[in-house]
Amino acid sequence: MAQWFEACGVDDVELEGVIRFDNGDRTFAVYRSPDGDFYCTDGLCSHEAVHLADGFVMDYEIECPKHSGAFDYRTGAAKRLPPCVNLRTYPVRVEQGRVLIEVA
Amino acid sequence: MDDLKFGKRNKRGDFTPNAPVETAPLFVFPPRPLAFLKWLPHYFLPYNLLFAVLTLVWWRWVLPDVETMKTFEWAWILRLFIVNCVAVFLFFGAFELRLYVLRAQGTRFKYNGKWPAEQRSKAFFFERQNVDNMMRVFGAGLPIWTAIEVVILHAFATGAAPWLSFAQNPWWLGLLALIVPVIHETHFFLLHRAIHWGPLYRWVHSVHHNSVNPSPWSSLSMHPVEQLGYLGVAFWHLVIPSNPILALYQLHFAGFGAIPGHVGFDKVELTEDMAVDSHAYIHYLHHKYFEVNYGDGLIPFDKWFGTWHDGSPAGDVRMNARYEKRKARVNAVKAA
Numbered sequence: 001m002a003q004w005f006e007a008c009g010v011d012d013v014e015l016e017g018v019i020r021f022d023n024g025d026r027t028f029a030v031y032r033s034p035d036g037d038f039y040c041t042d043g044l045c046s047h048e049a050v051h052l053a054d055g056f057v058m059d060y061e062i063e064c065p066k067h068s069g070a071f072d073y074r075t076g077a078a079k080r081l082p083p084c085v086n087l088r089t090y091p092v093r094v095e096q097g098r099v100l101i102e103v104a
Numbered sequence: 105m106d107d108l109k110f111g112k113r114n115k116r117g118d119f120t121p122n123a124p125v126e127t128a129p130l131f132v133f134p135p136r137p138l139a140f141l142k143w144l145p146h147y148f149l150p151y152n153l154l155f156a157v158l159t160l161v162w163w164r165w166v167l168p169d170v171e172t173m174k175t176f177e178w179a180w181i182l183r184l185f186i187v188n189c190v191a192v193f194l195f196f197g198a199f200e201l202r203l204y205v206l207r208a209q210g211t212r213f214k215y216n217g218k219w220p221a222e223q224r225s226k227a228f229f230f231e232r233q234n235v236d237n238m239m240r241v242f243g244a245g246l247p248i249w250t251a252i253e254v255v256i257l258h259a260f261a262t263g264a265a266p267w268l269s270f271a272q273n274p275w276w277l278g279l280l281a282l283i284v285p286v287i288h289e290t291h292f293f294l295l296h297r298a299i300h301w302g303p304l305y306r307w308v309h310s311v312h313h314n315s316v317n318p319s320p321w322s323s324l325s326m327h328p329v330e331q332l333g334y335l336g337v338a339f340w341h342l343v344i345p346s347n348p349i350l351a352l353y354q355l356h357f358a359g360f361g362a363i364p365g366h367v368g369f370d371k372v373e374l375t376e377d378m379a380v381d382s383h384a385y386i387h388y389l390h391h392k393y394f395e396v397n398y399g400d401g402l403i404p405f406d407k408w409f410g411t412w413h414d415g416s417p418a419g420d421v422r423m424n425a426r427y428e429k430r431k432a433r434v435n436a437v438k439a440a
Contacts, residue, residue, distance in 0.1 A: 050226070058115050066227050068316045068392060081394040081427060082313075084434040 002104040010097045018062060020053035023103060029053045031073045033060060039073045040090040040101045047083035105373050107212040117217020121370050124414035125385045127404040152285060155360055159353040173261035185250040189242060195360055199320040199367055213370040215388045216317040227314040237321035245324040248331045249359050256338055260348040268347050280350055285402055288357050291337040293399040299330060318391050323362035335359060389413050396423055
């Protein structure tokens with residue numbers, strides 16, 4: 001059953017930034033786009049188990065820190081080799097300055 | 105020097121040259137004689153000539169006499185290994201010192217705006233690219249380089265391989281000397297294409313691709329199997345009737361010649377107003393995008409096999425079309 005979890009505060013993530021959020025044994029990456037909107041994907045690159053929160057956000061793409069593979073963090077779509085498998089994305093909402101993500 | 109007259113830099117500081125890269129005007133139809141003549145000096149200068157001179161230096165002052173090479177004795181092998189290590193340290197180290205340690209030209213013309221020394225990654229020994237790369241170069245690369253050299257010299261010295269003399273075979277050996285880069289390009293493309301096959305990539309070639317932001321020490325930072333395959337190009341001179349000097353030249357072309365593709369800068373500044381092209385962009389694009397430019401552009405293999413990327417938006421479109429097809433296939437299998 002899906003549940004909403006508080007991931008961070010709005011100000012914890014810079015514009016065009018990303019932070020890590022761990023929940024139980026799962027890990028996520030929470031992004032803030034240049035427009036100020038928030039998004040959430042699986043935390044680990046689908047190519048190798050490297051955390052995307054250590055990567056580089058430019059516009060709407062996250063670049064993996066290990067091999068520079070890239071994903072559109074809004075859709076999870078892989079955009080550049082070596083990853084070919086898309087990331088899973090998670091619904092996000094902002095309430096009273098807190099960022100919540102829905103995890104199934 | 106203002107690098108933005110020659111290219112542009114994106115938000116993360118990566119430099120992209122304005123002009124698309126081109127393959128050499130060799131093996132093109134219809135022939136382009138004027139373009140060929142204009143390009144011809146670049147075939148020799150500066151690297152090809154330098155490696156040829158280094159070969160003659162080795163032959164004259166480093167290698168022992170033929171009688172000594174008939175036996176595998178530690179004295180001459182160890183001396184050769186040490187000289188090879190010192191030479192690589194000085195040659196690769198000169199680029200590293202000027203461009204990456206002293207940062208003499210800052211990030212001007214630097215393809216990747218970040219510095220490898222400032223990026224820790226678990227992909228590397230001790231999480232440091234330079235330490236990892238140097239360990240691989242001196243710990244495995246140079247022993248393999250020297251071992252190949254020793255085996256080849258021993259084979260010629262003992263008569264196991266036919267030793268043609270320059271006096272009696274000037275035309276054939278002259279031609280062979282001229283096509284050393286062509287042999288290298290063909291061998292490199294075939295080997296490189298093979299080690300991008302999934303299992304071999306994961307086992308062998310992924311080590312070299314850990315350096316997505318290549319620097320001089322990345323040049324020979326490979327899995328030992330790849331080092332053997334790459335430097336083993338010199339073994340062709342045991343198959344083709346040749347001369348040990350040309351075999352050595354072939355080995356030097358591969359070993360010392362690995363650096364231009366990994367220097368990480370589009371131009372190396374010599375003075376405030378003068379810079380030389382590094383010819384690194386073709387291979388840099390391979391490190392960045394993985395599935396393009398398996399060759400170095402001397403022979404248009406990548407154009408023939410549909411994997412060419414010239415750094416232009418059109419090149420991006422072609423690459424992305426291939427990528428989308430592959431991605432759709434992989435995600436369909438995963439969804440099934």
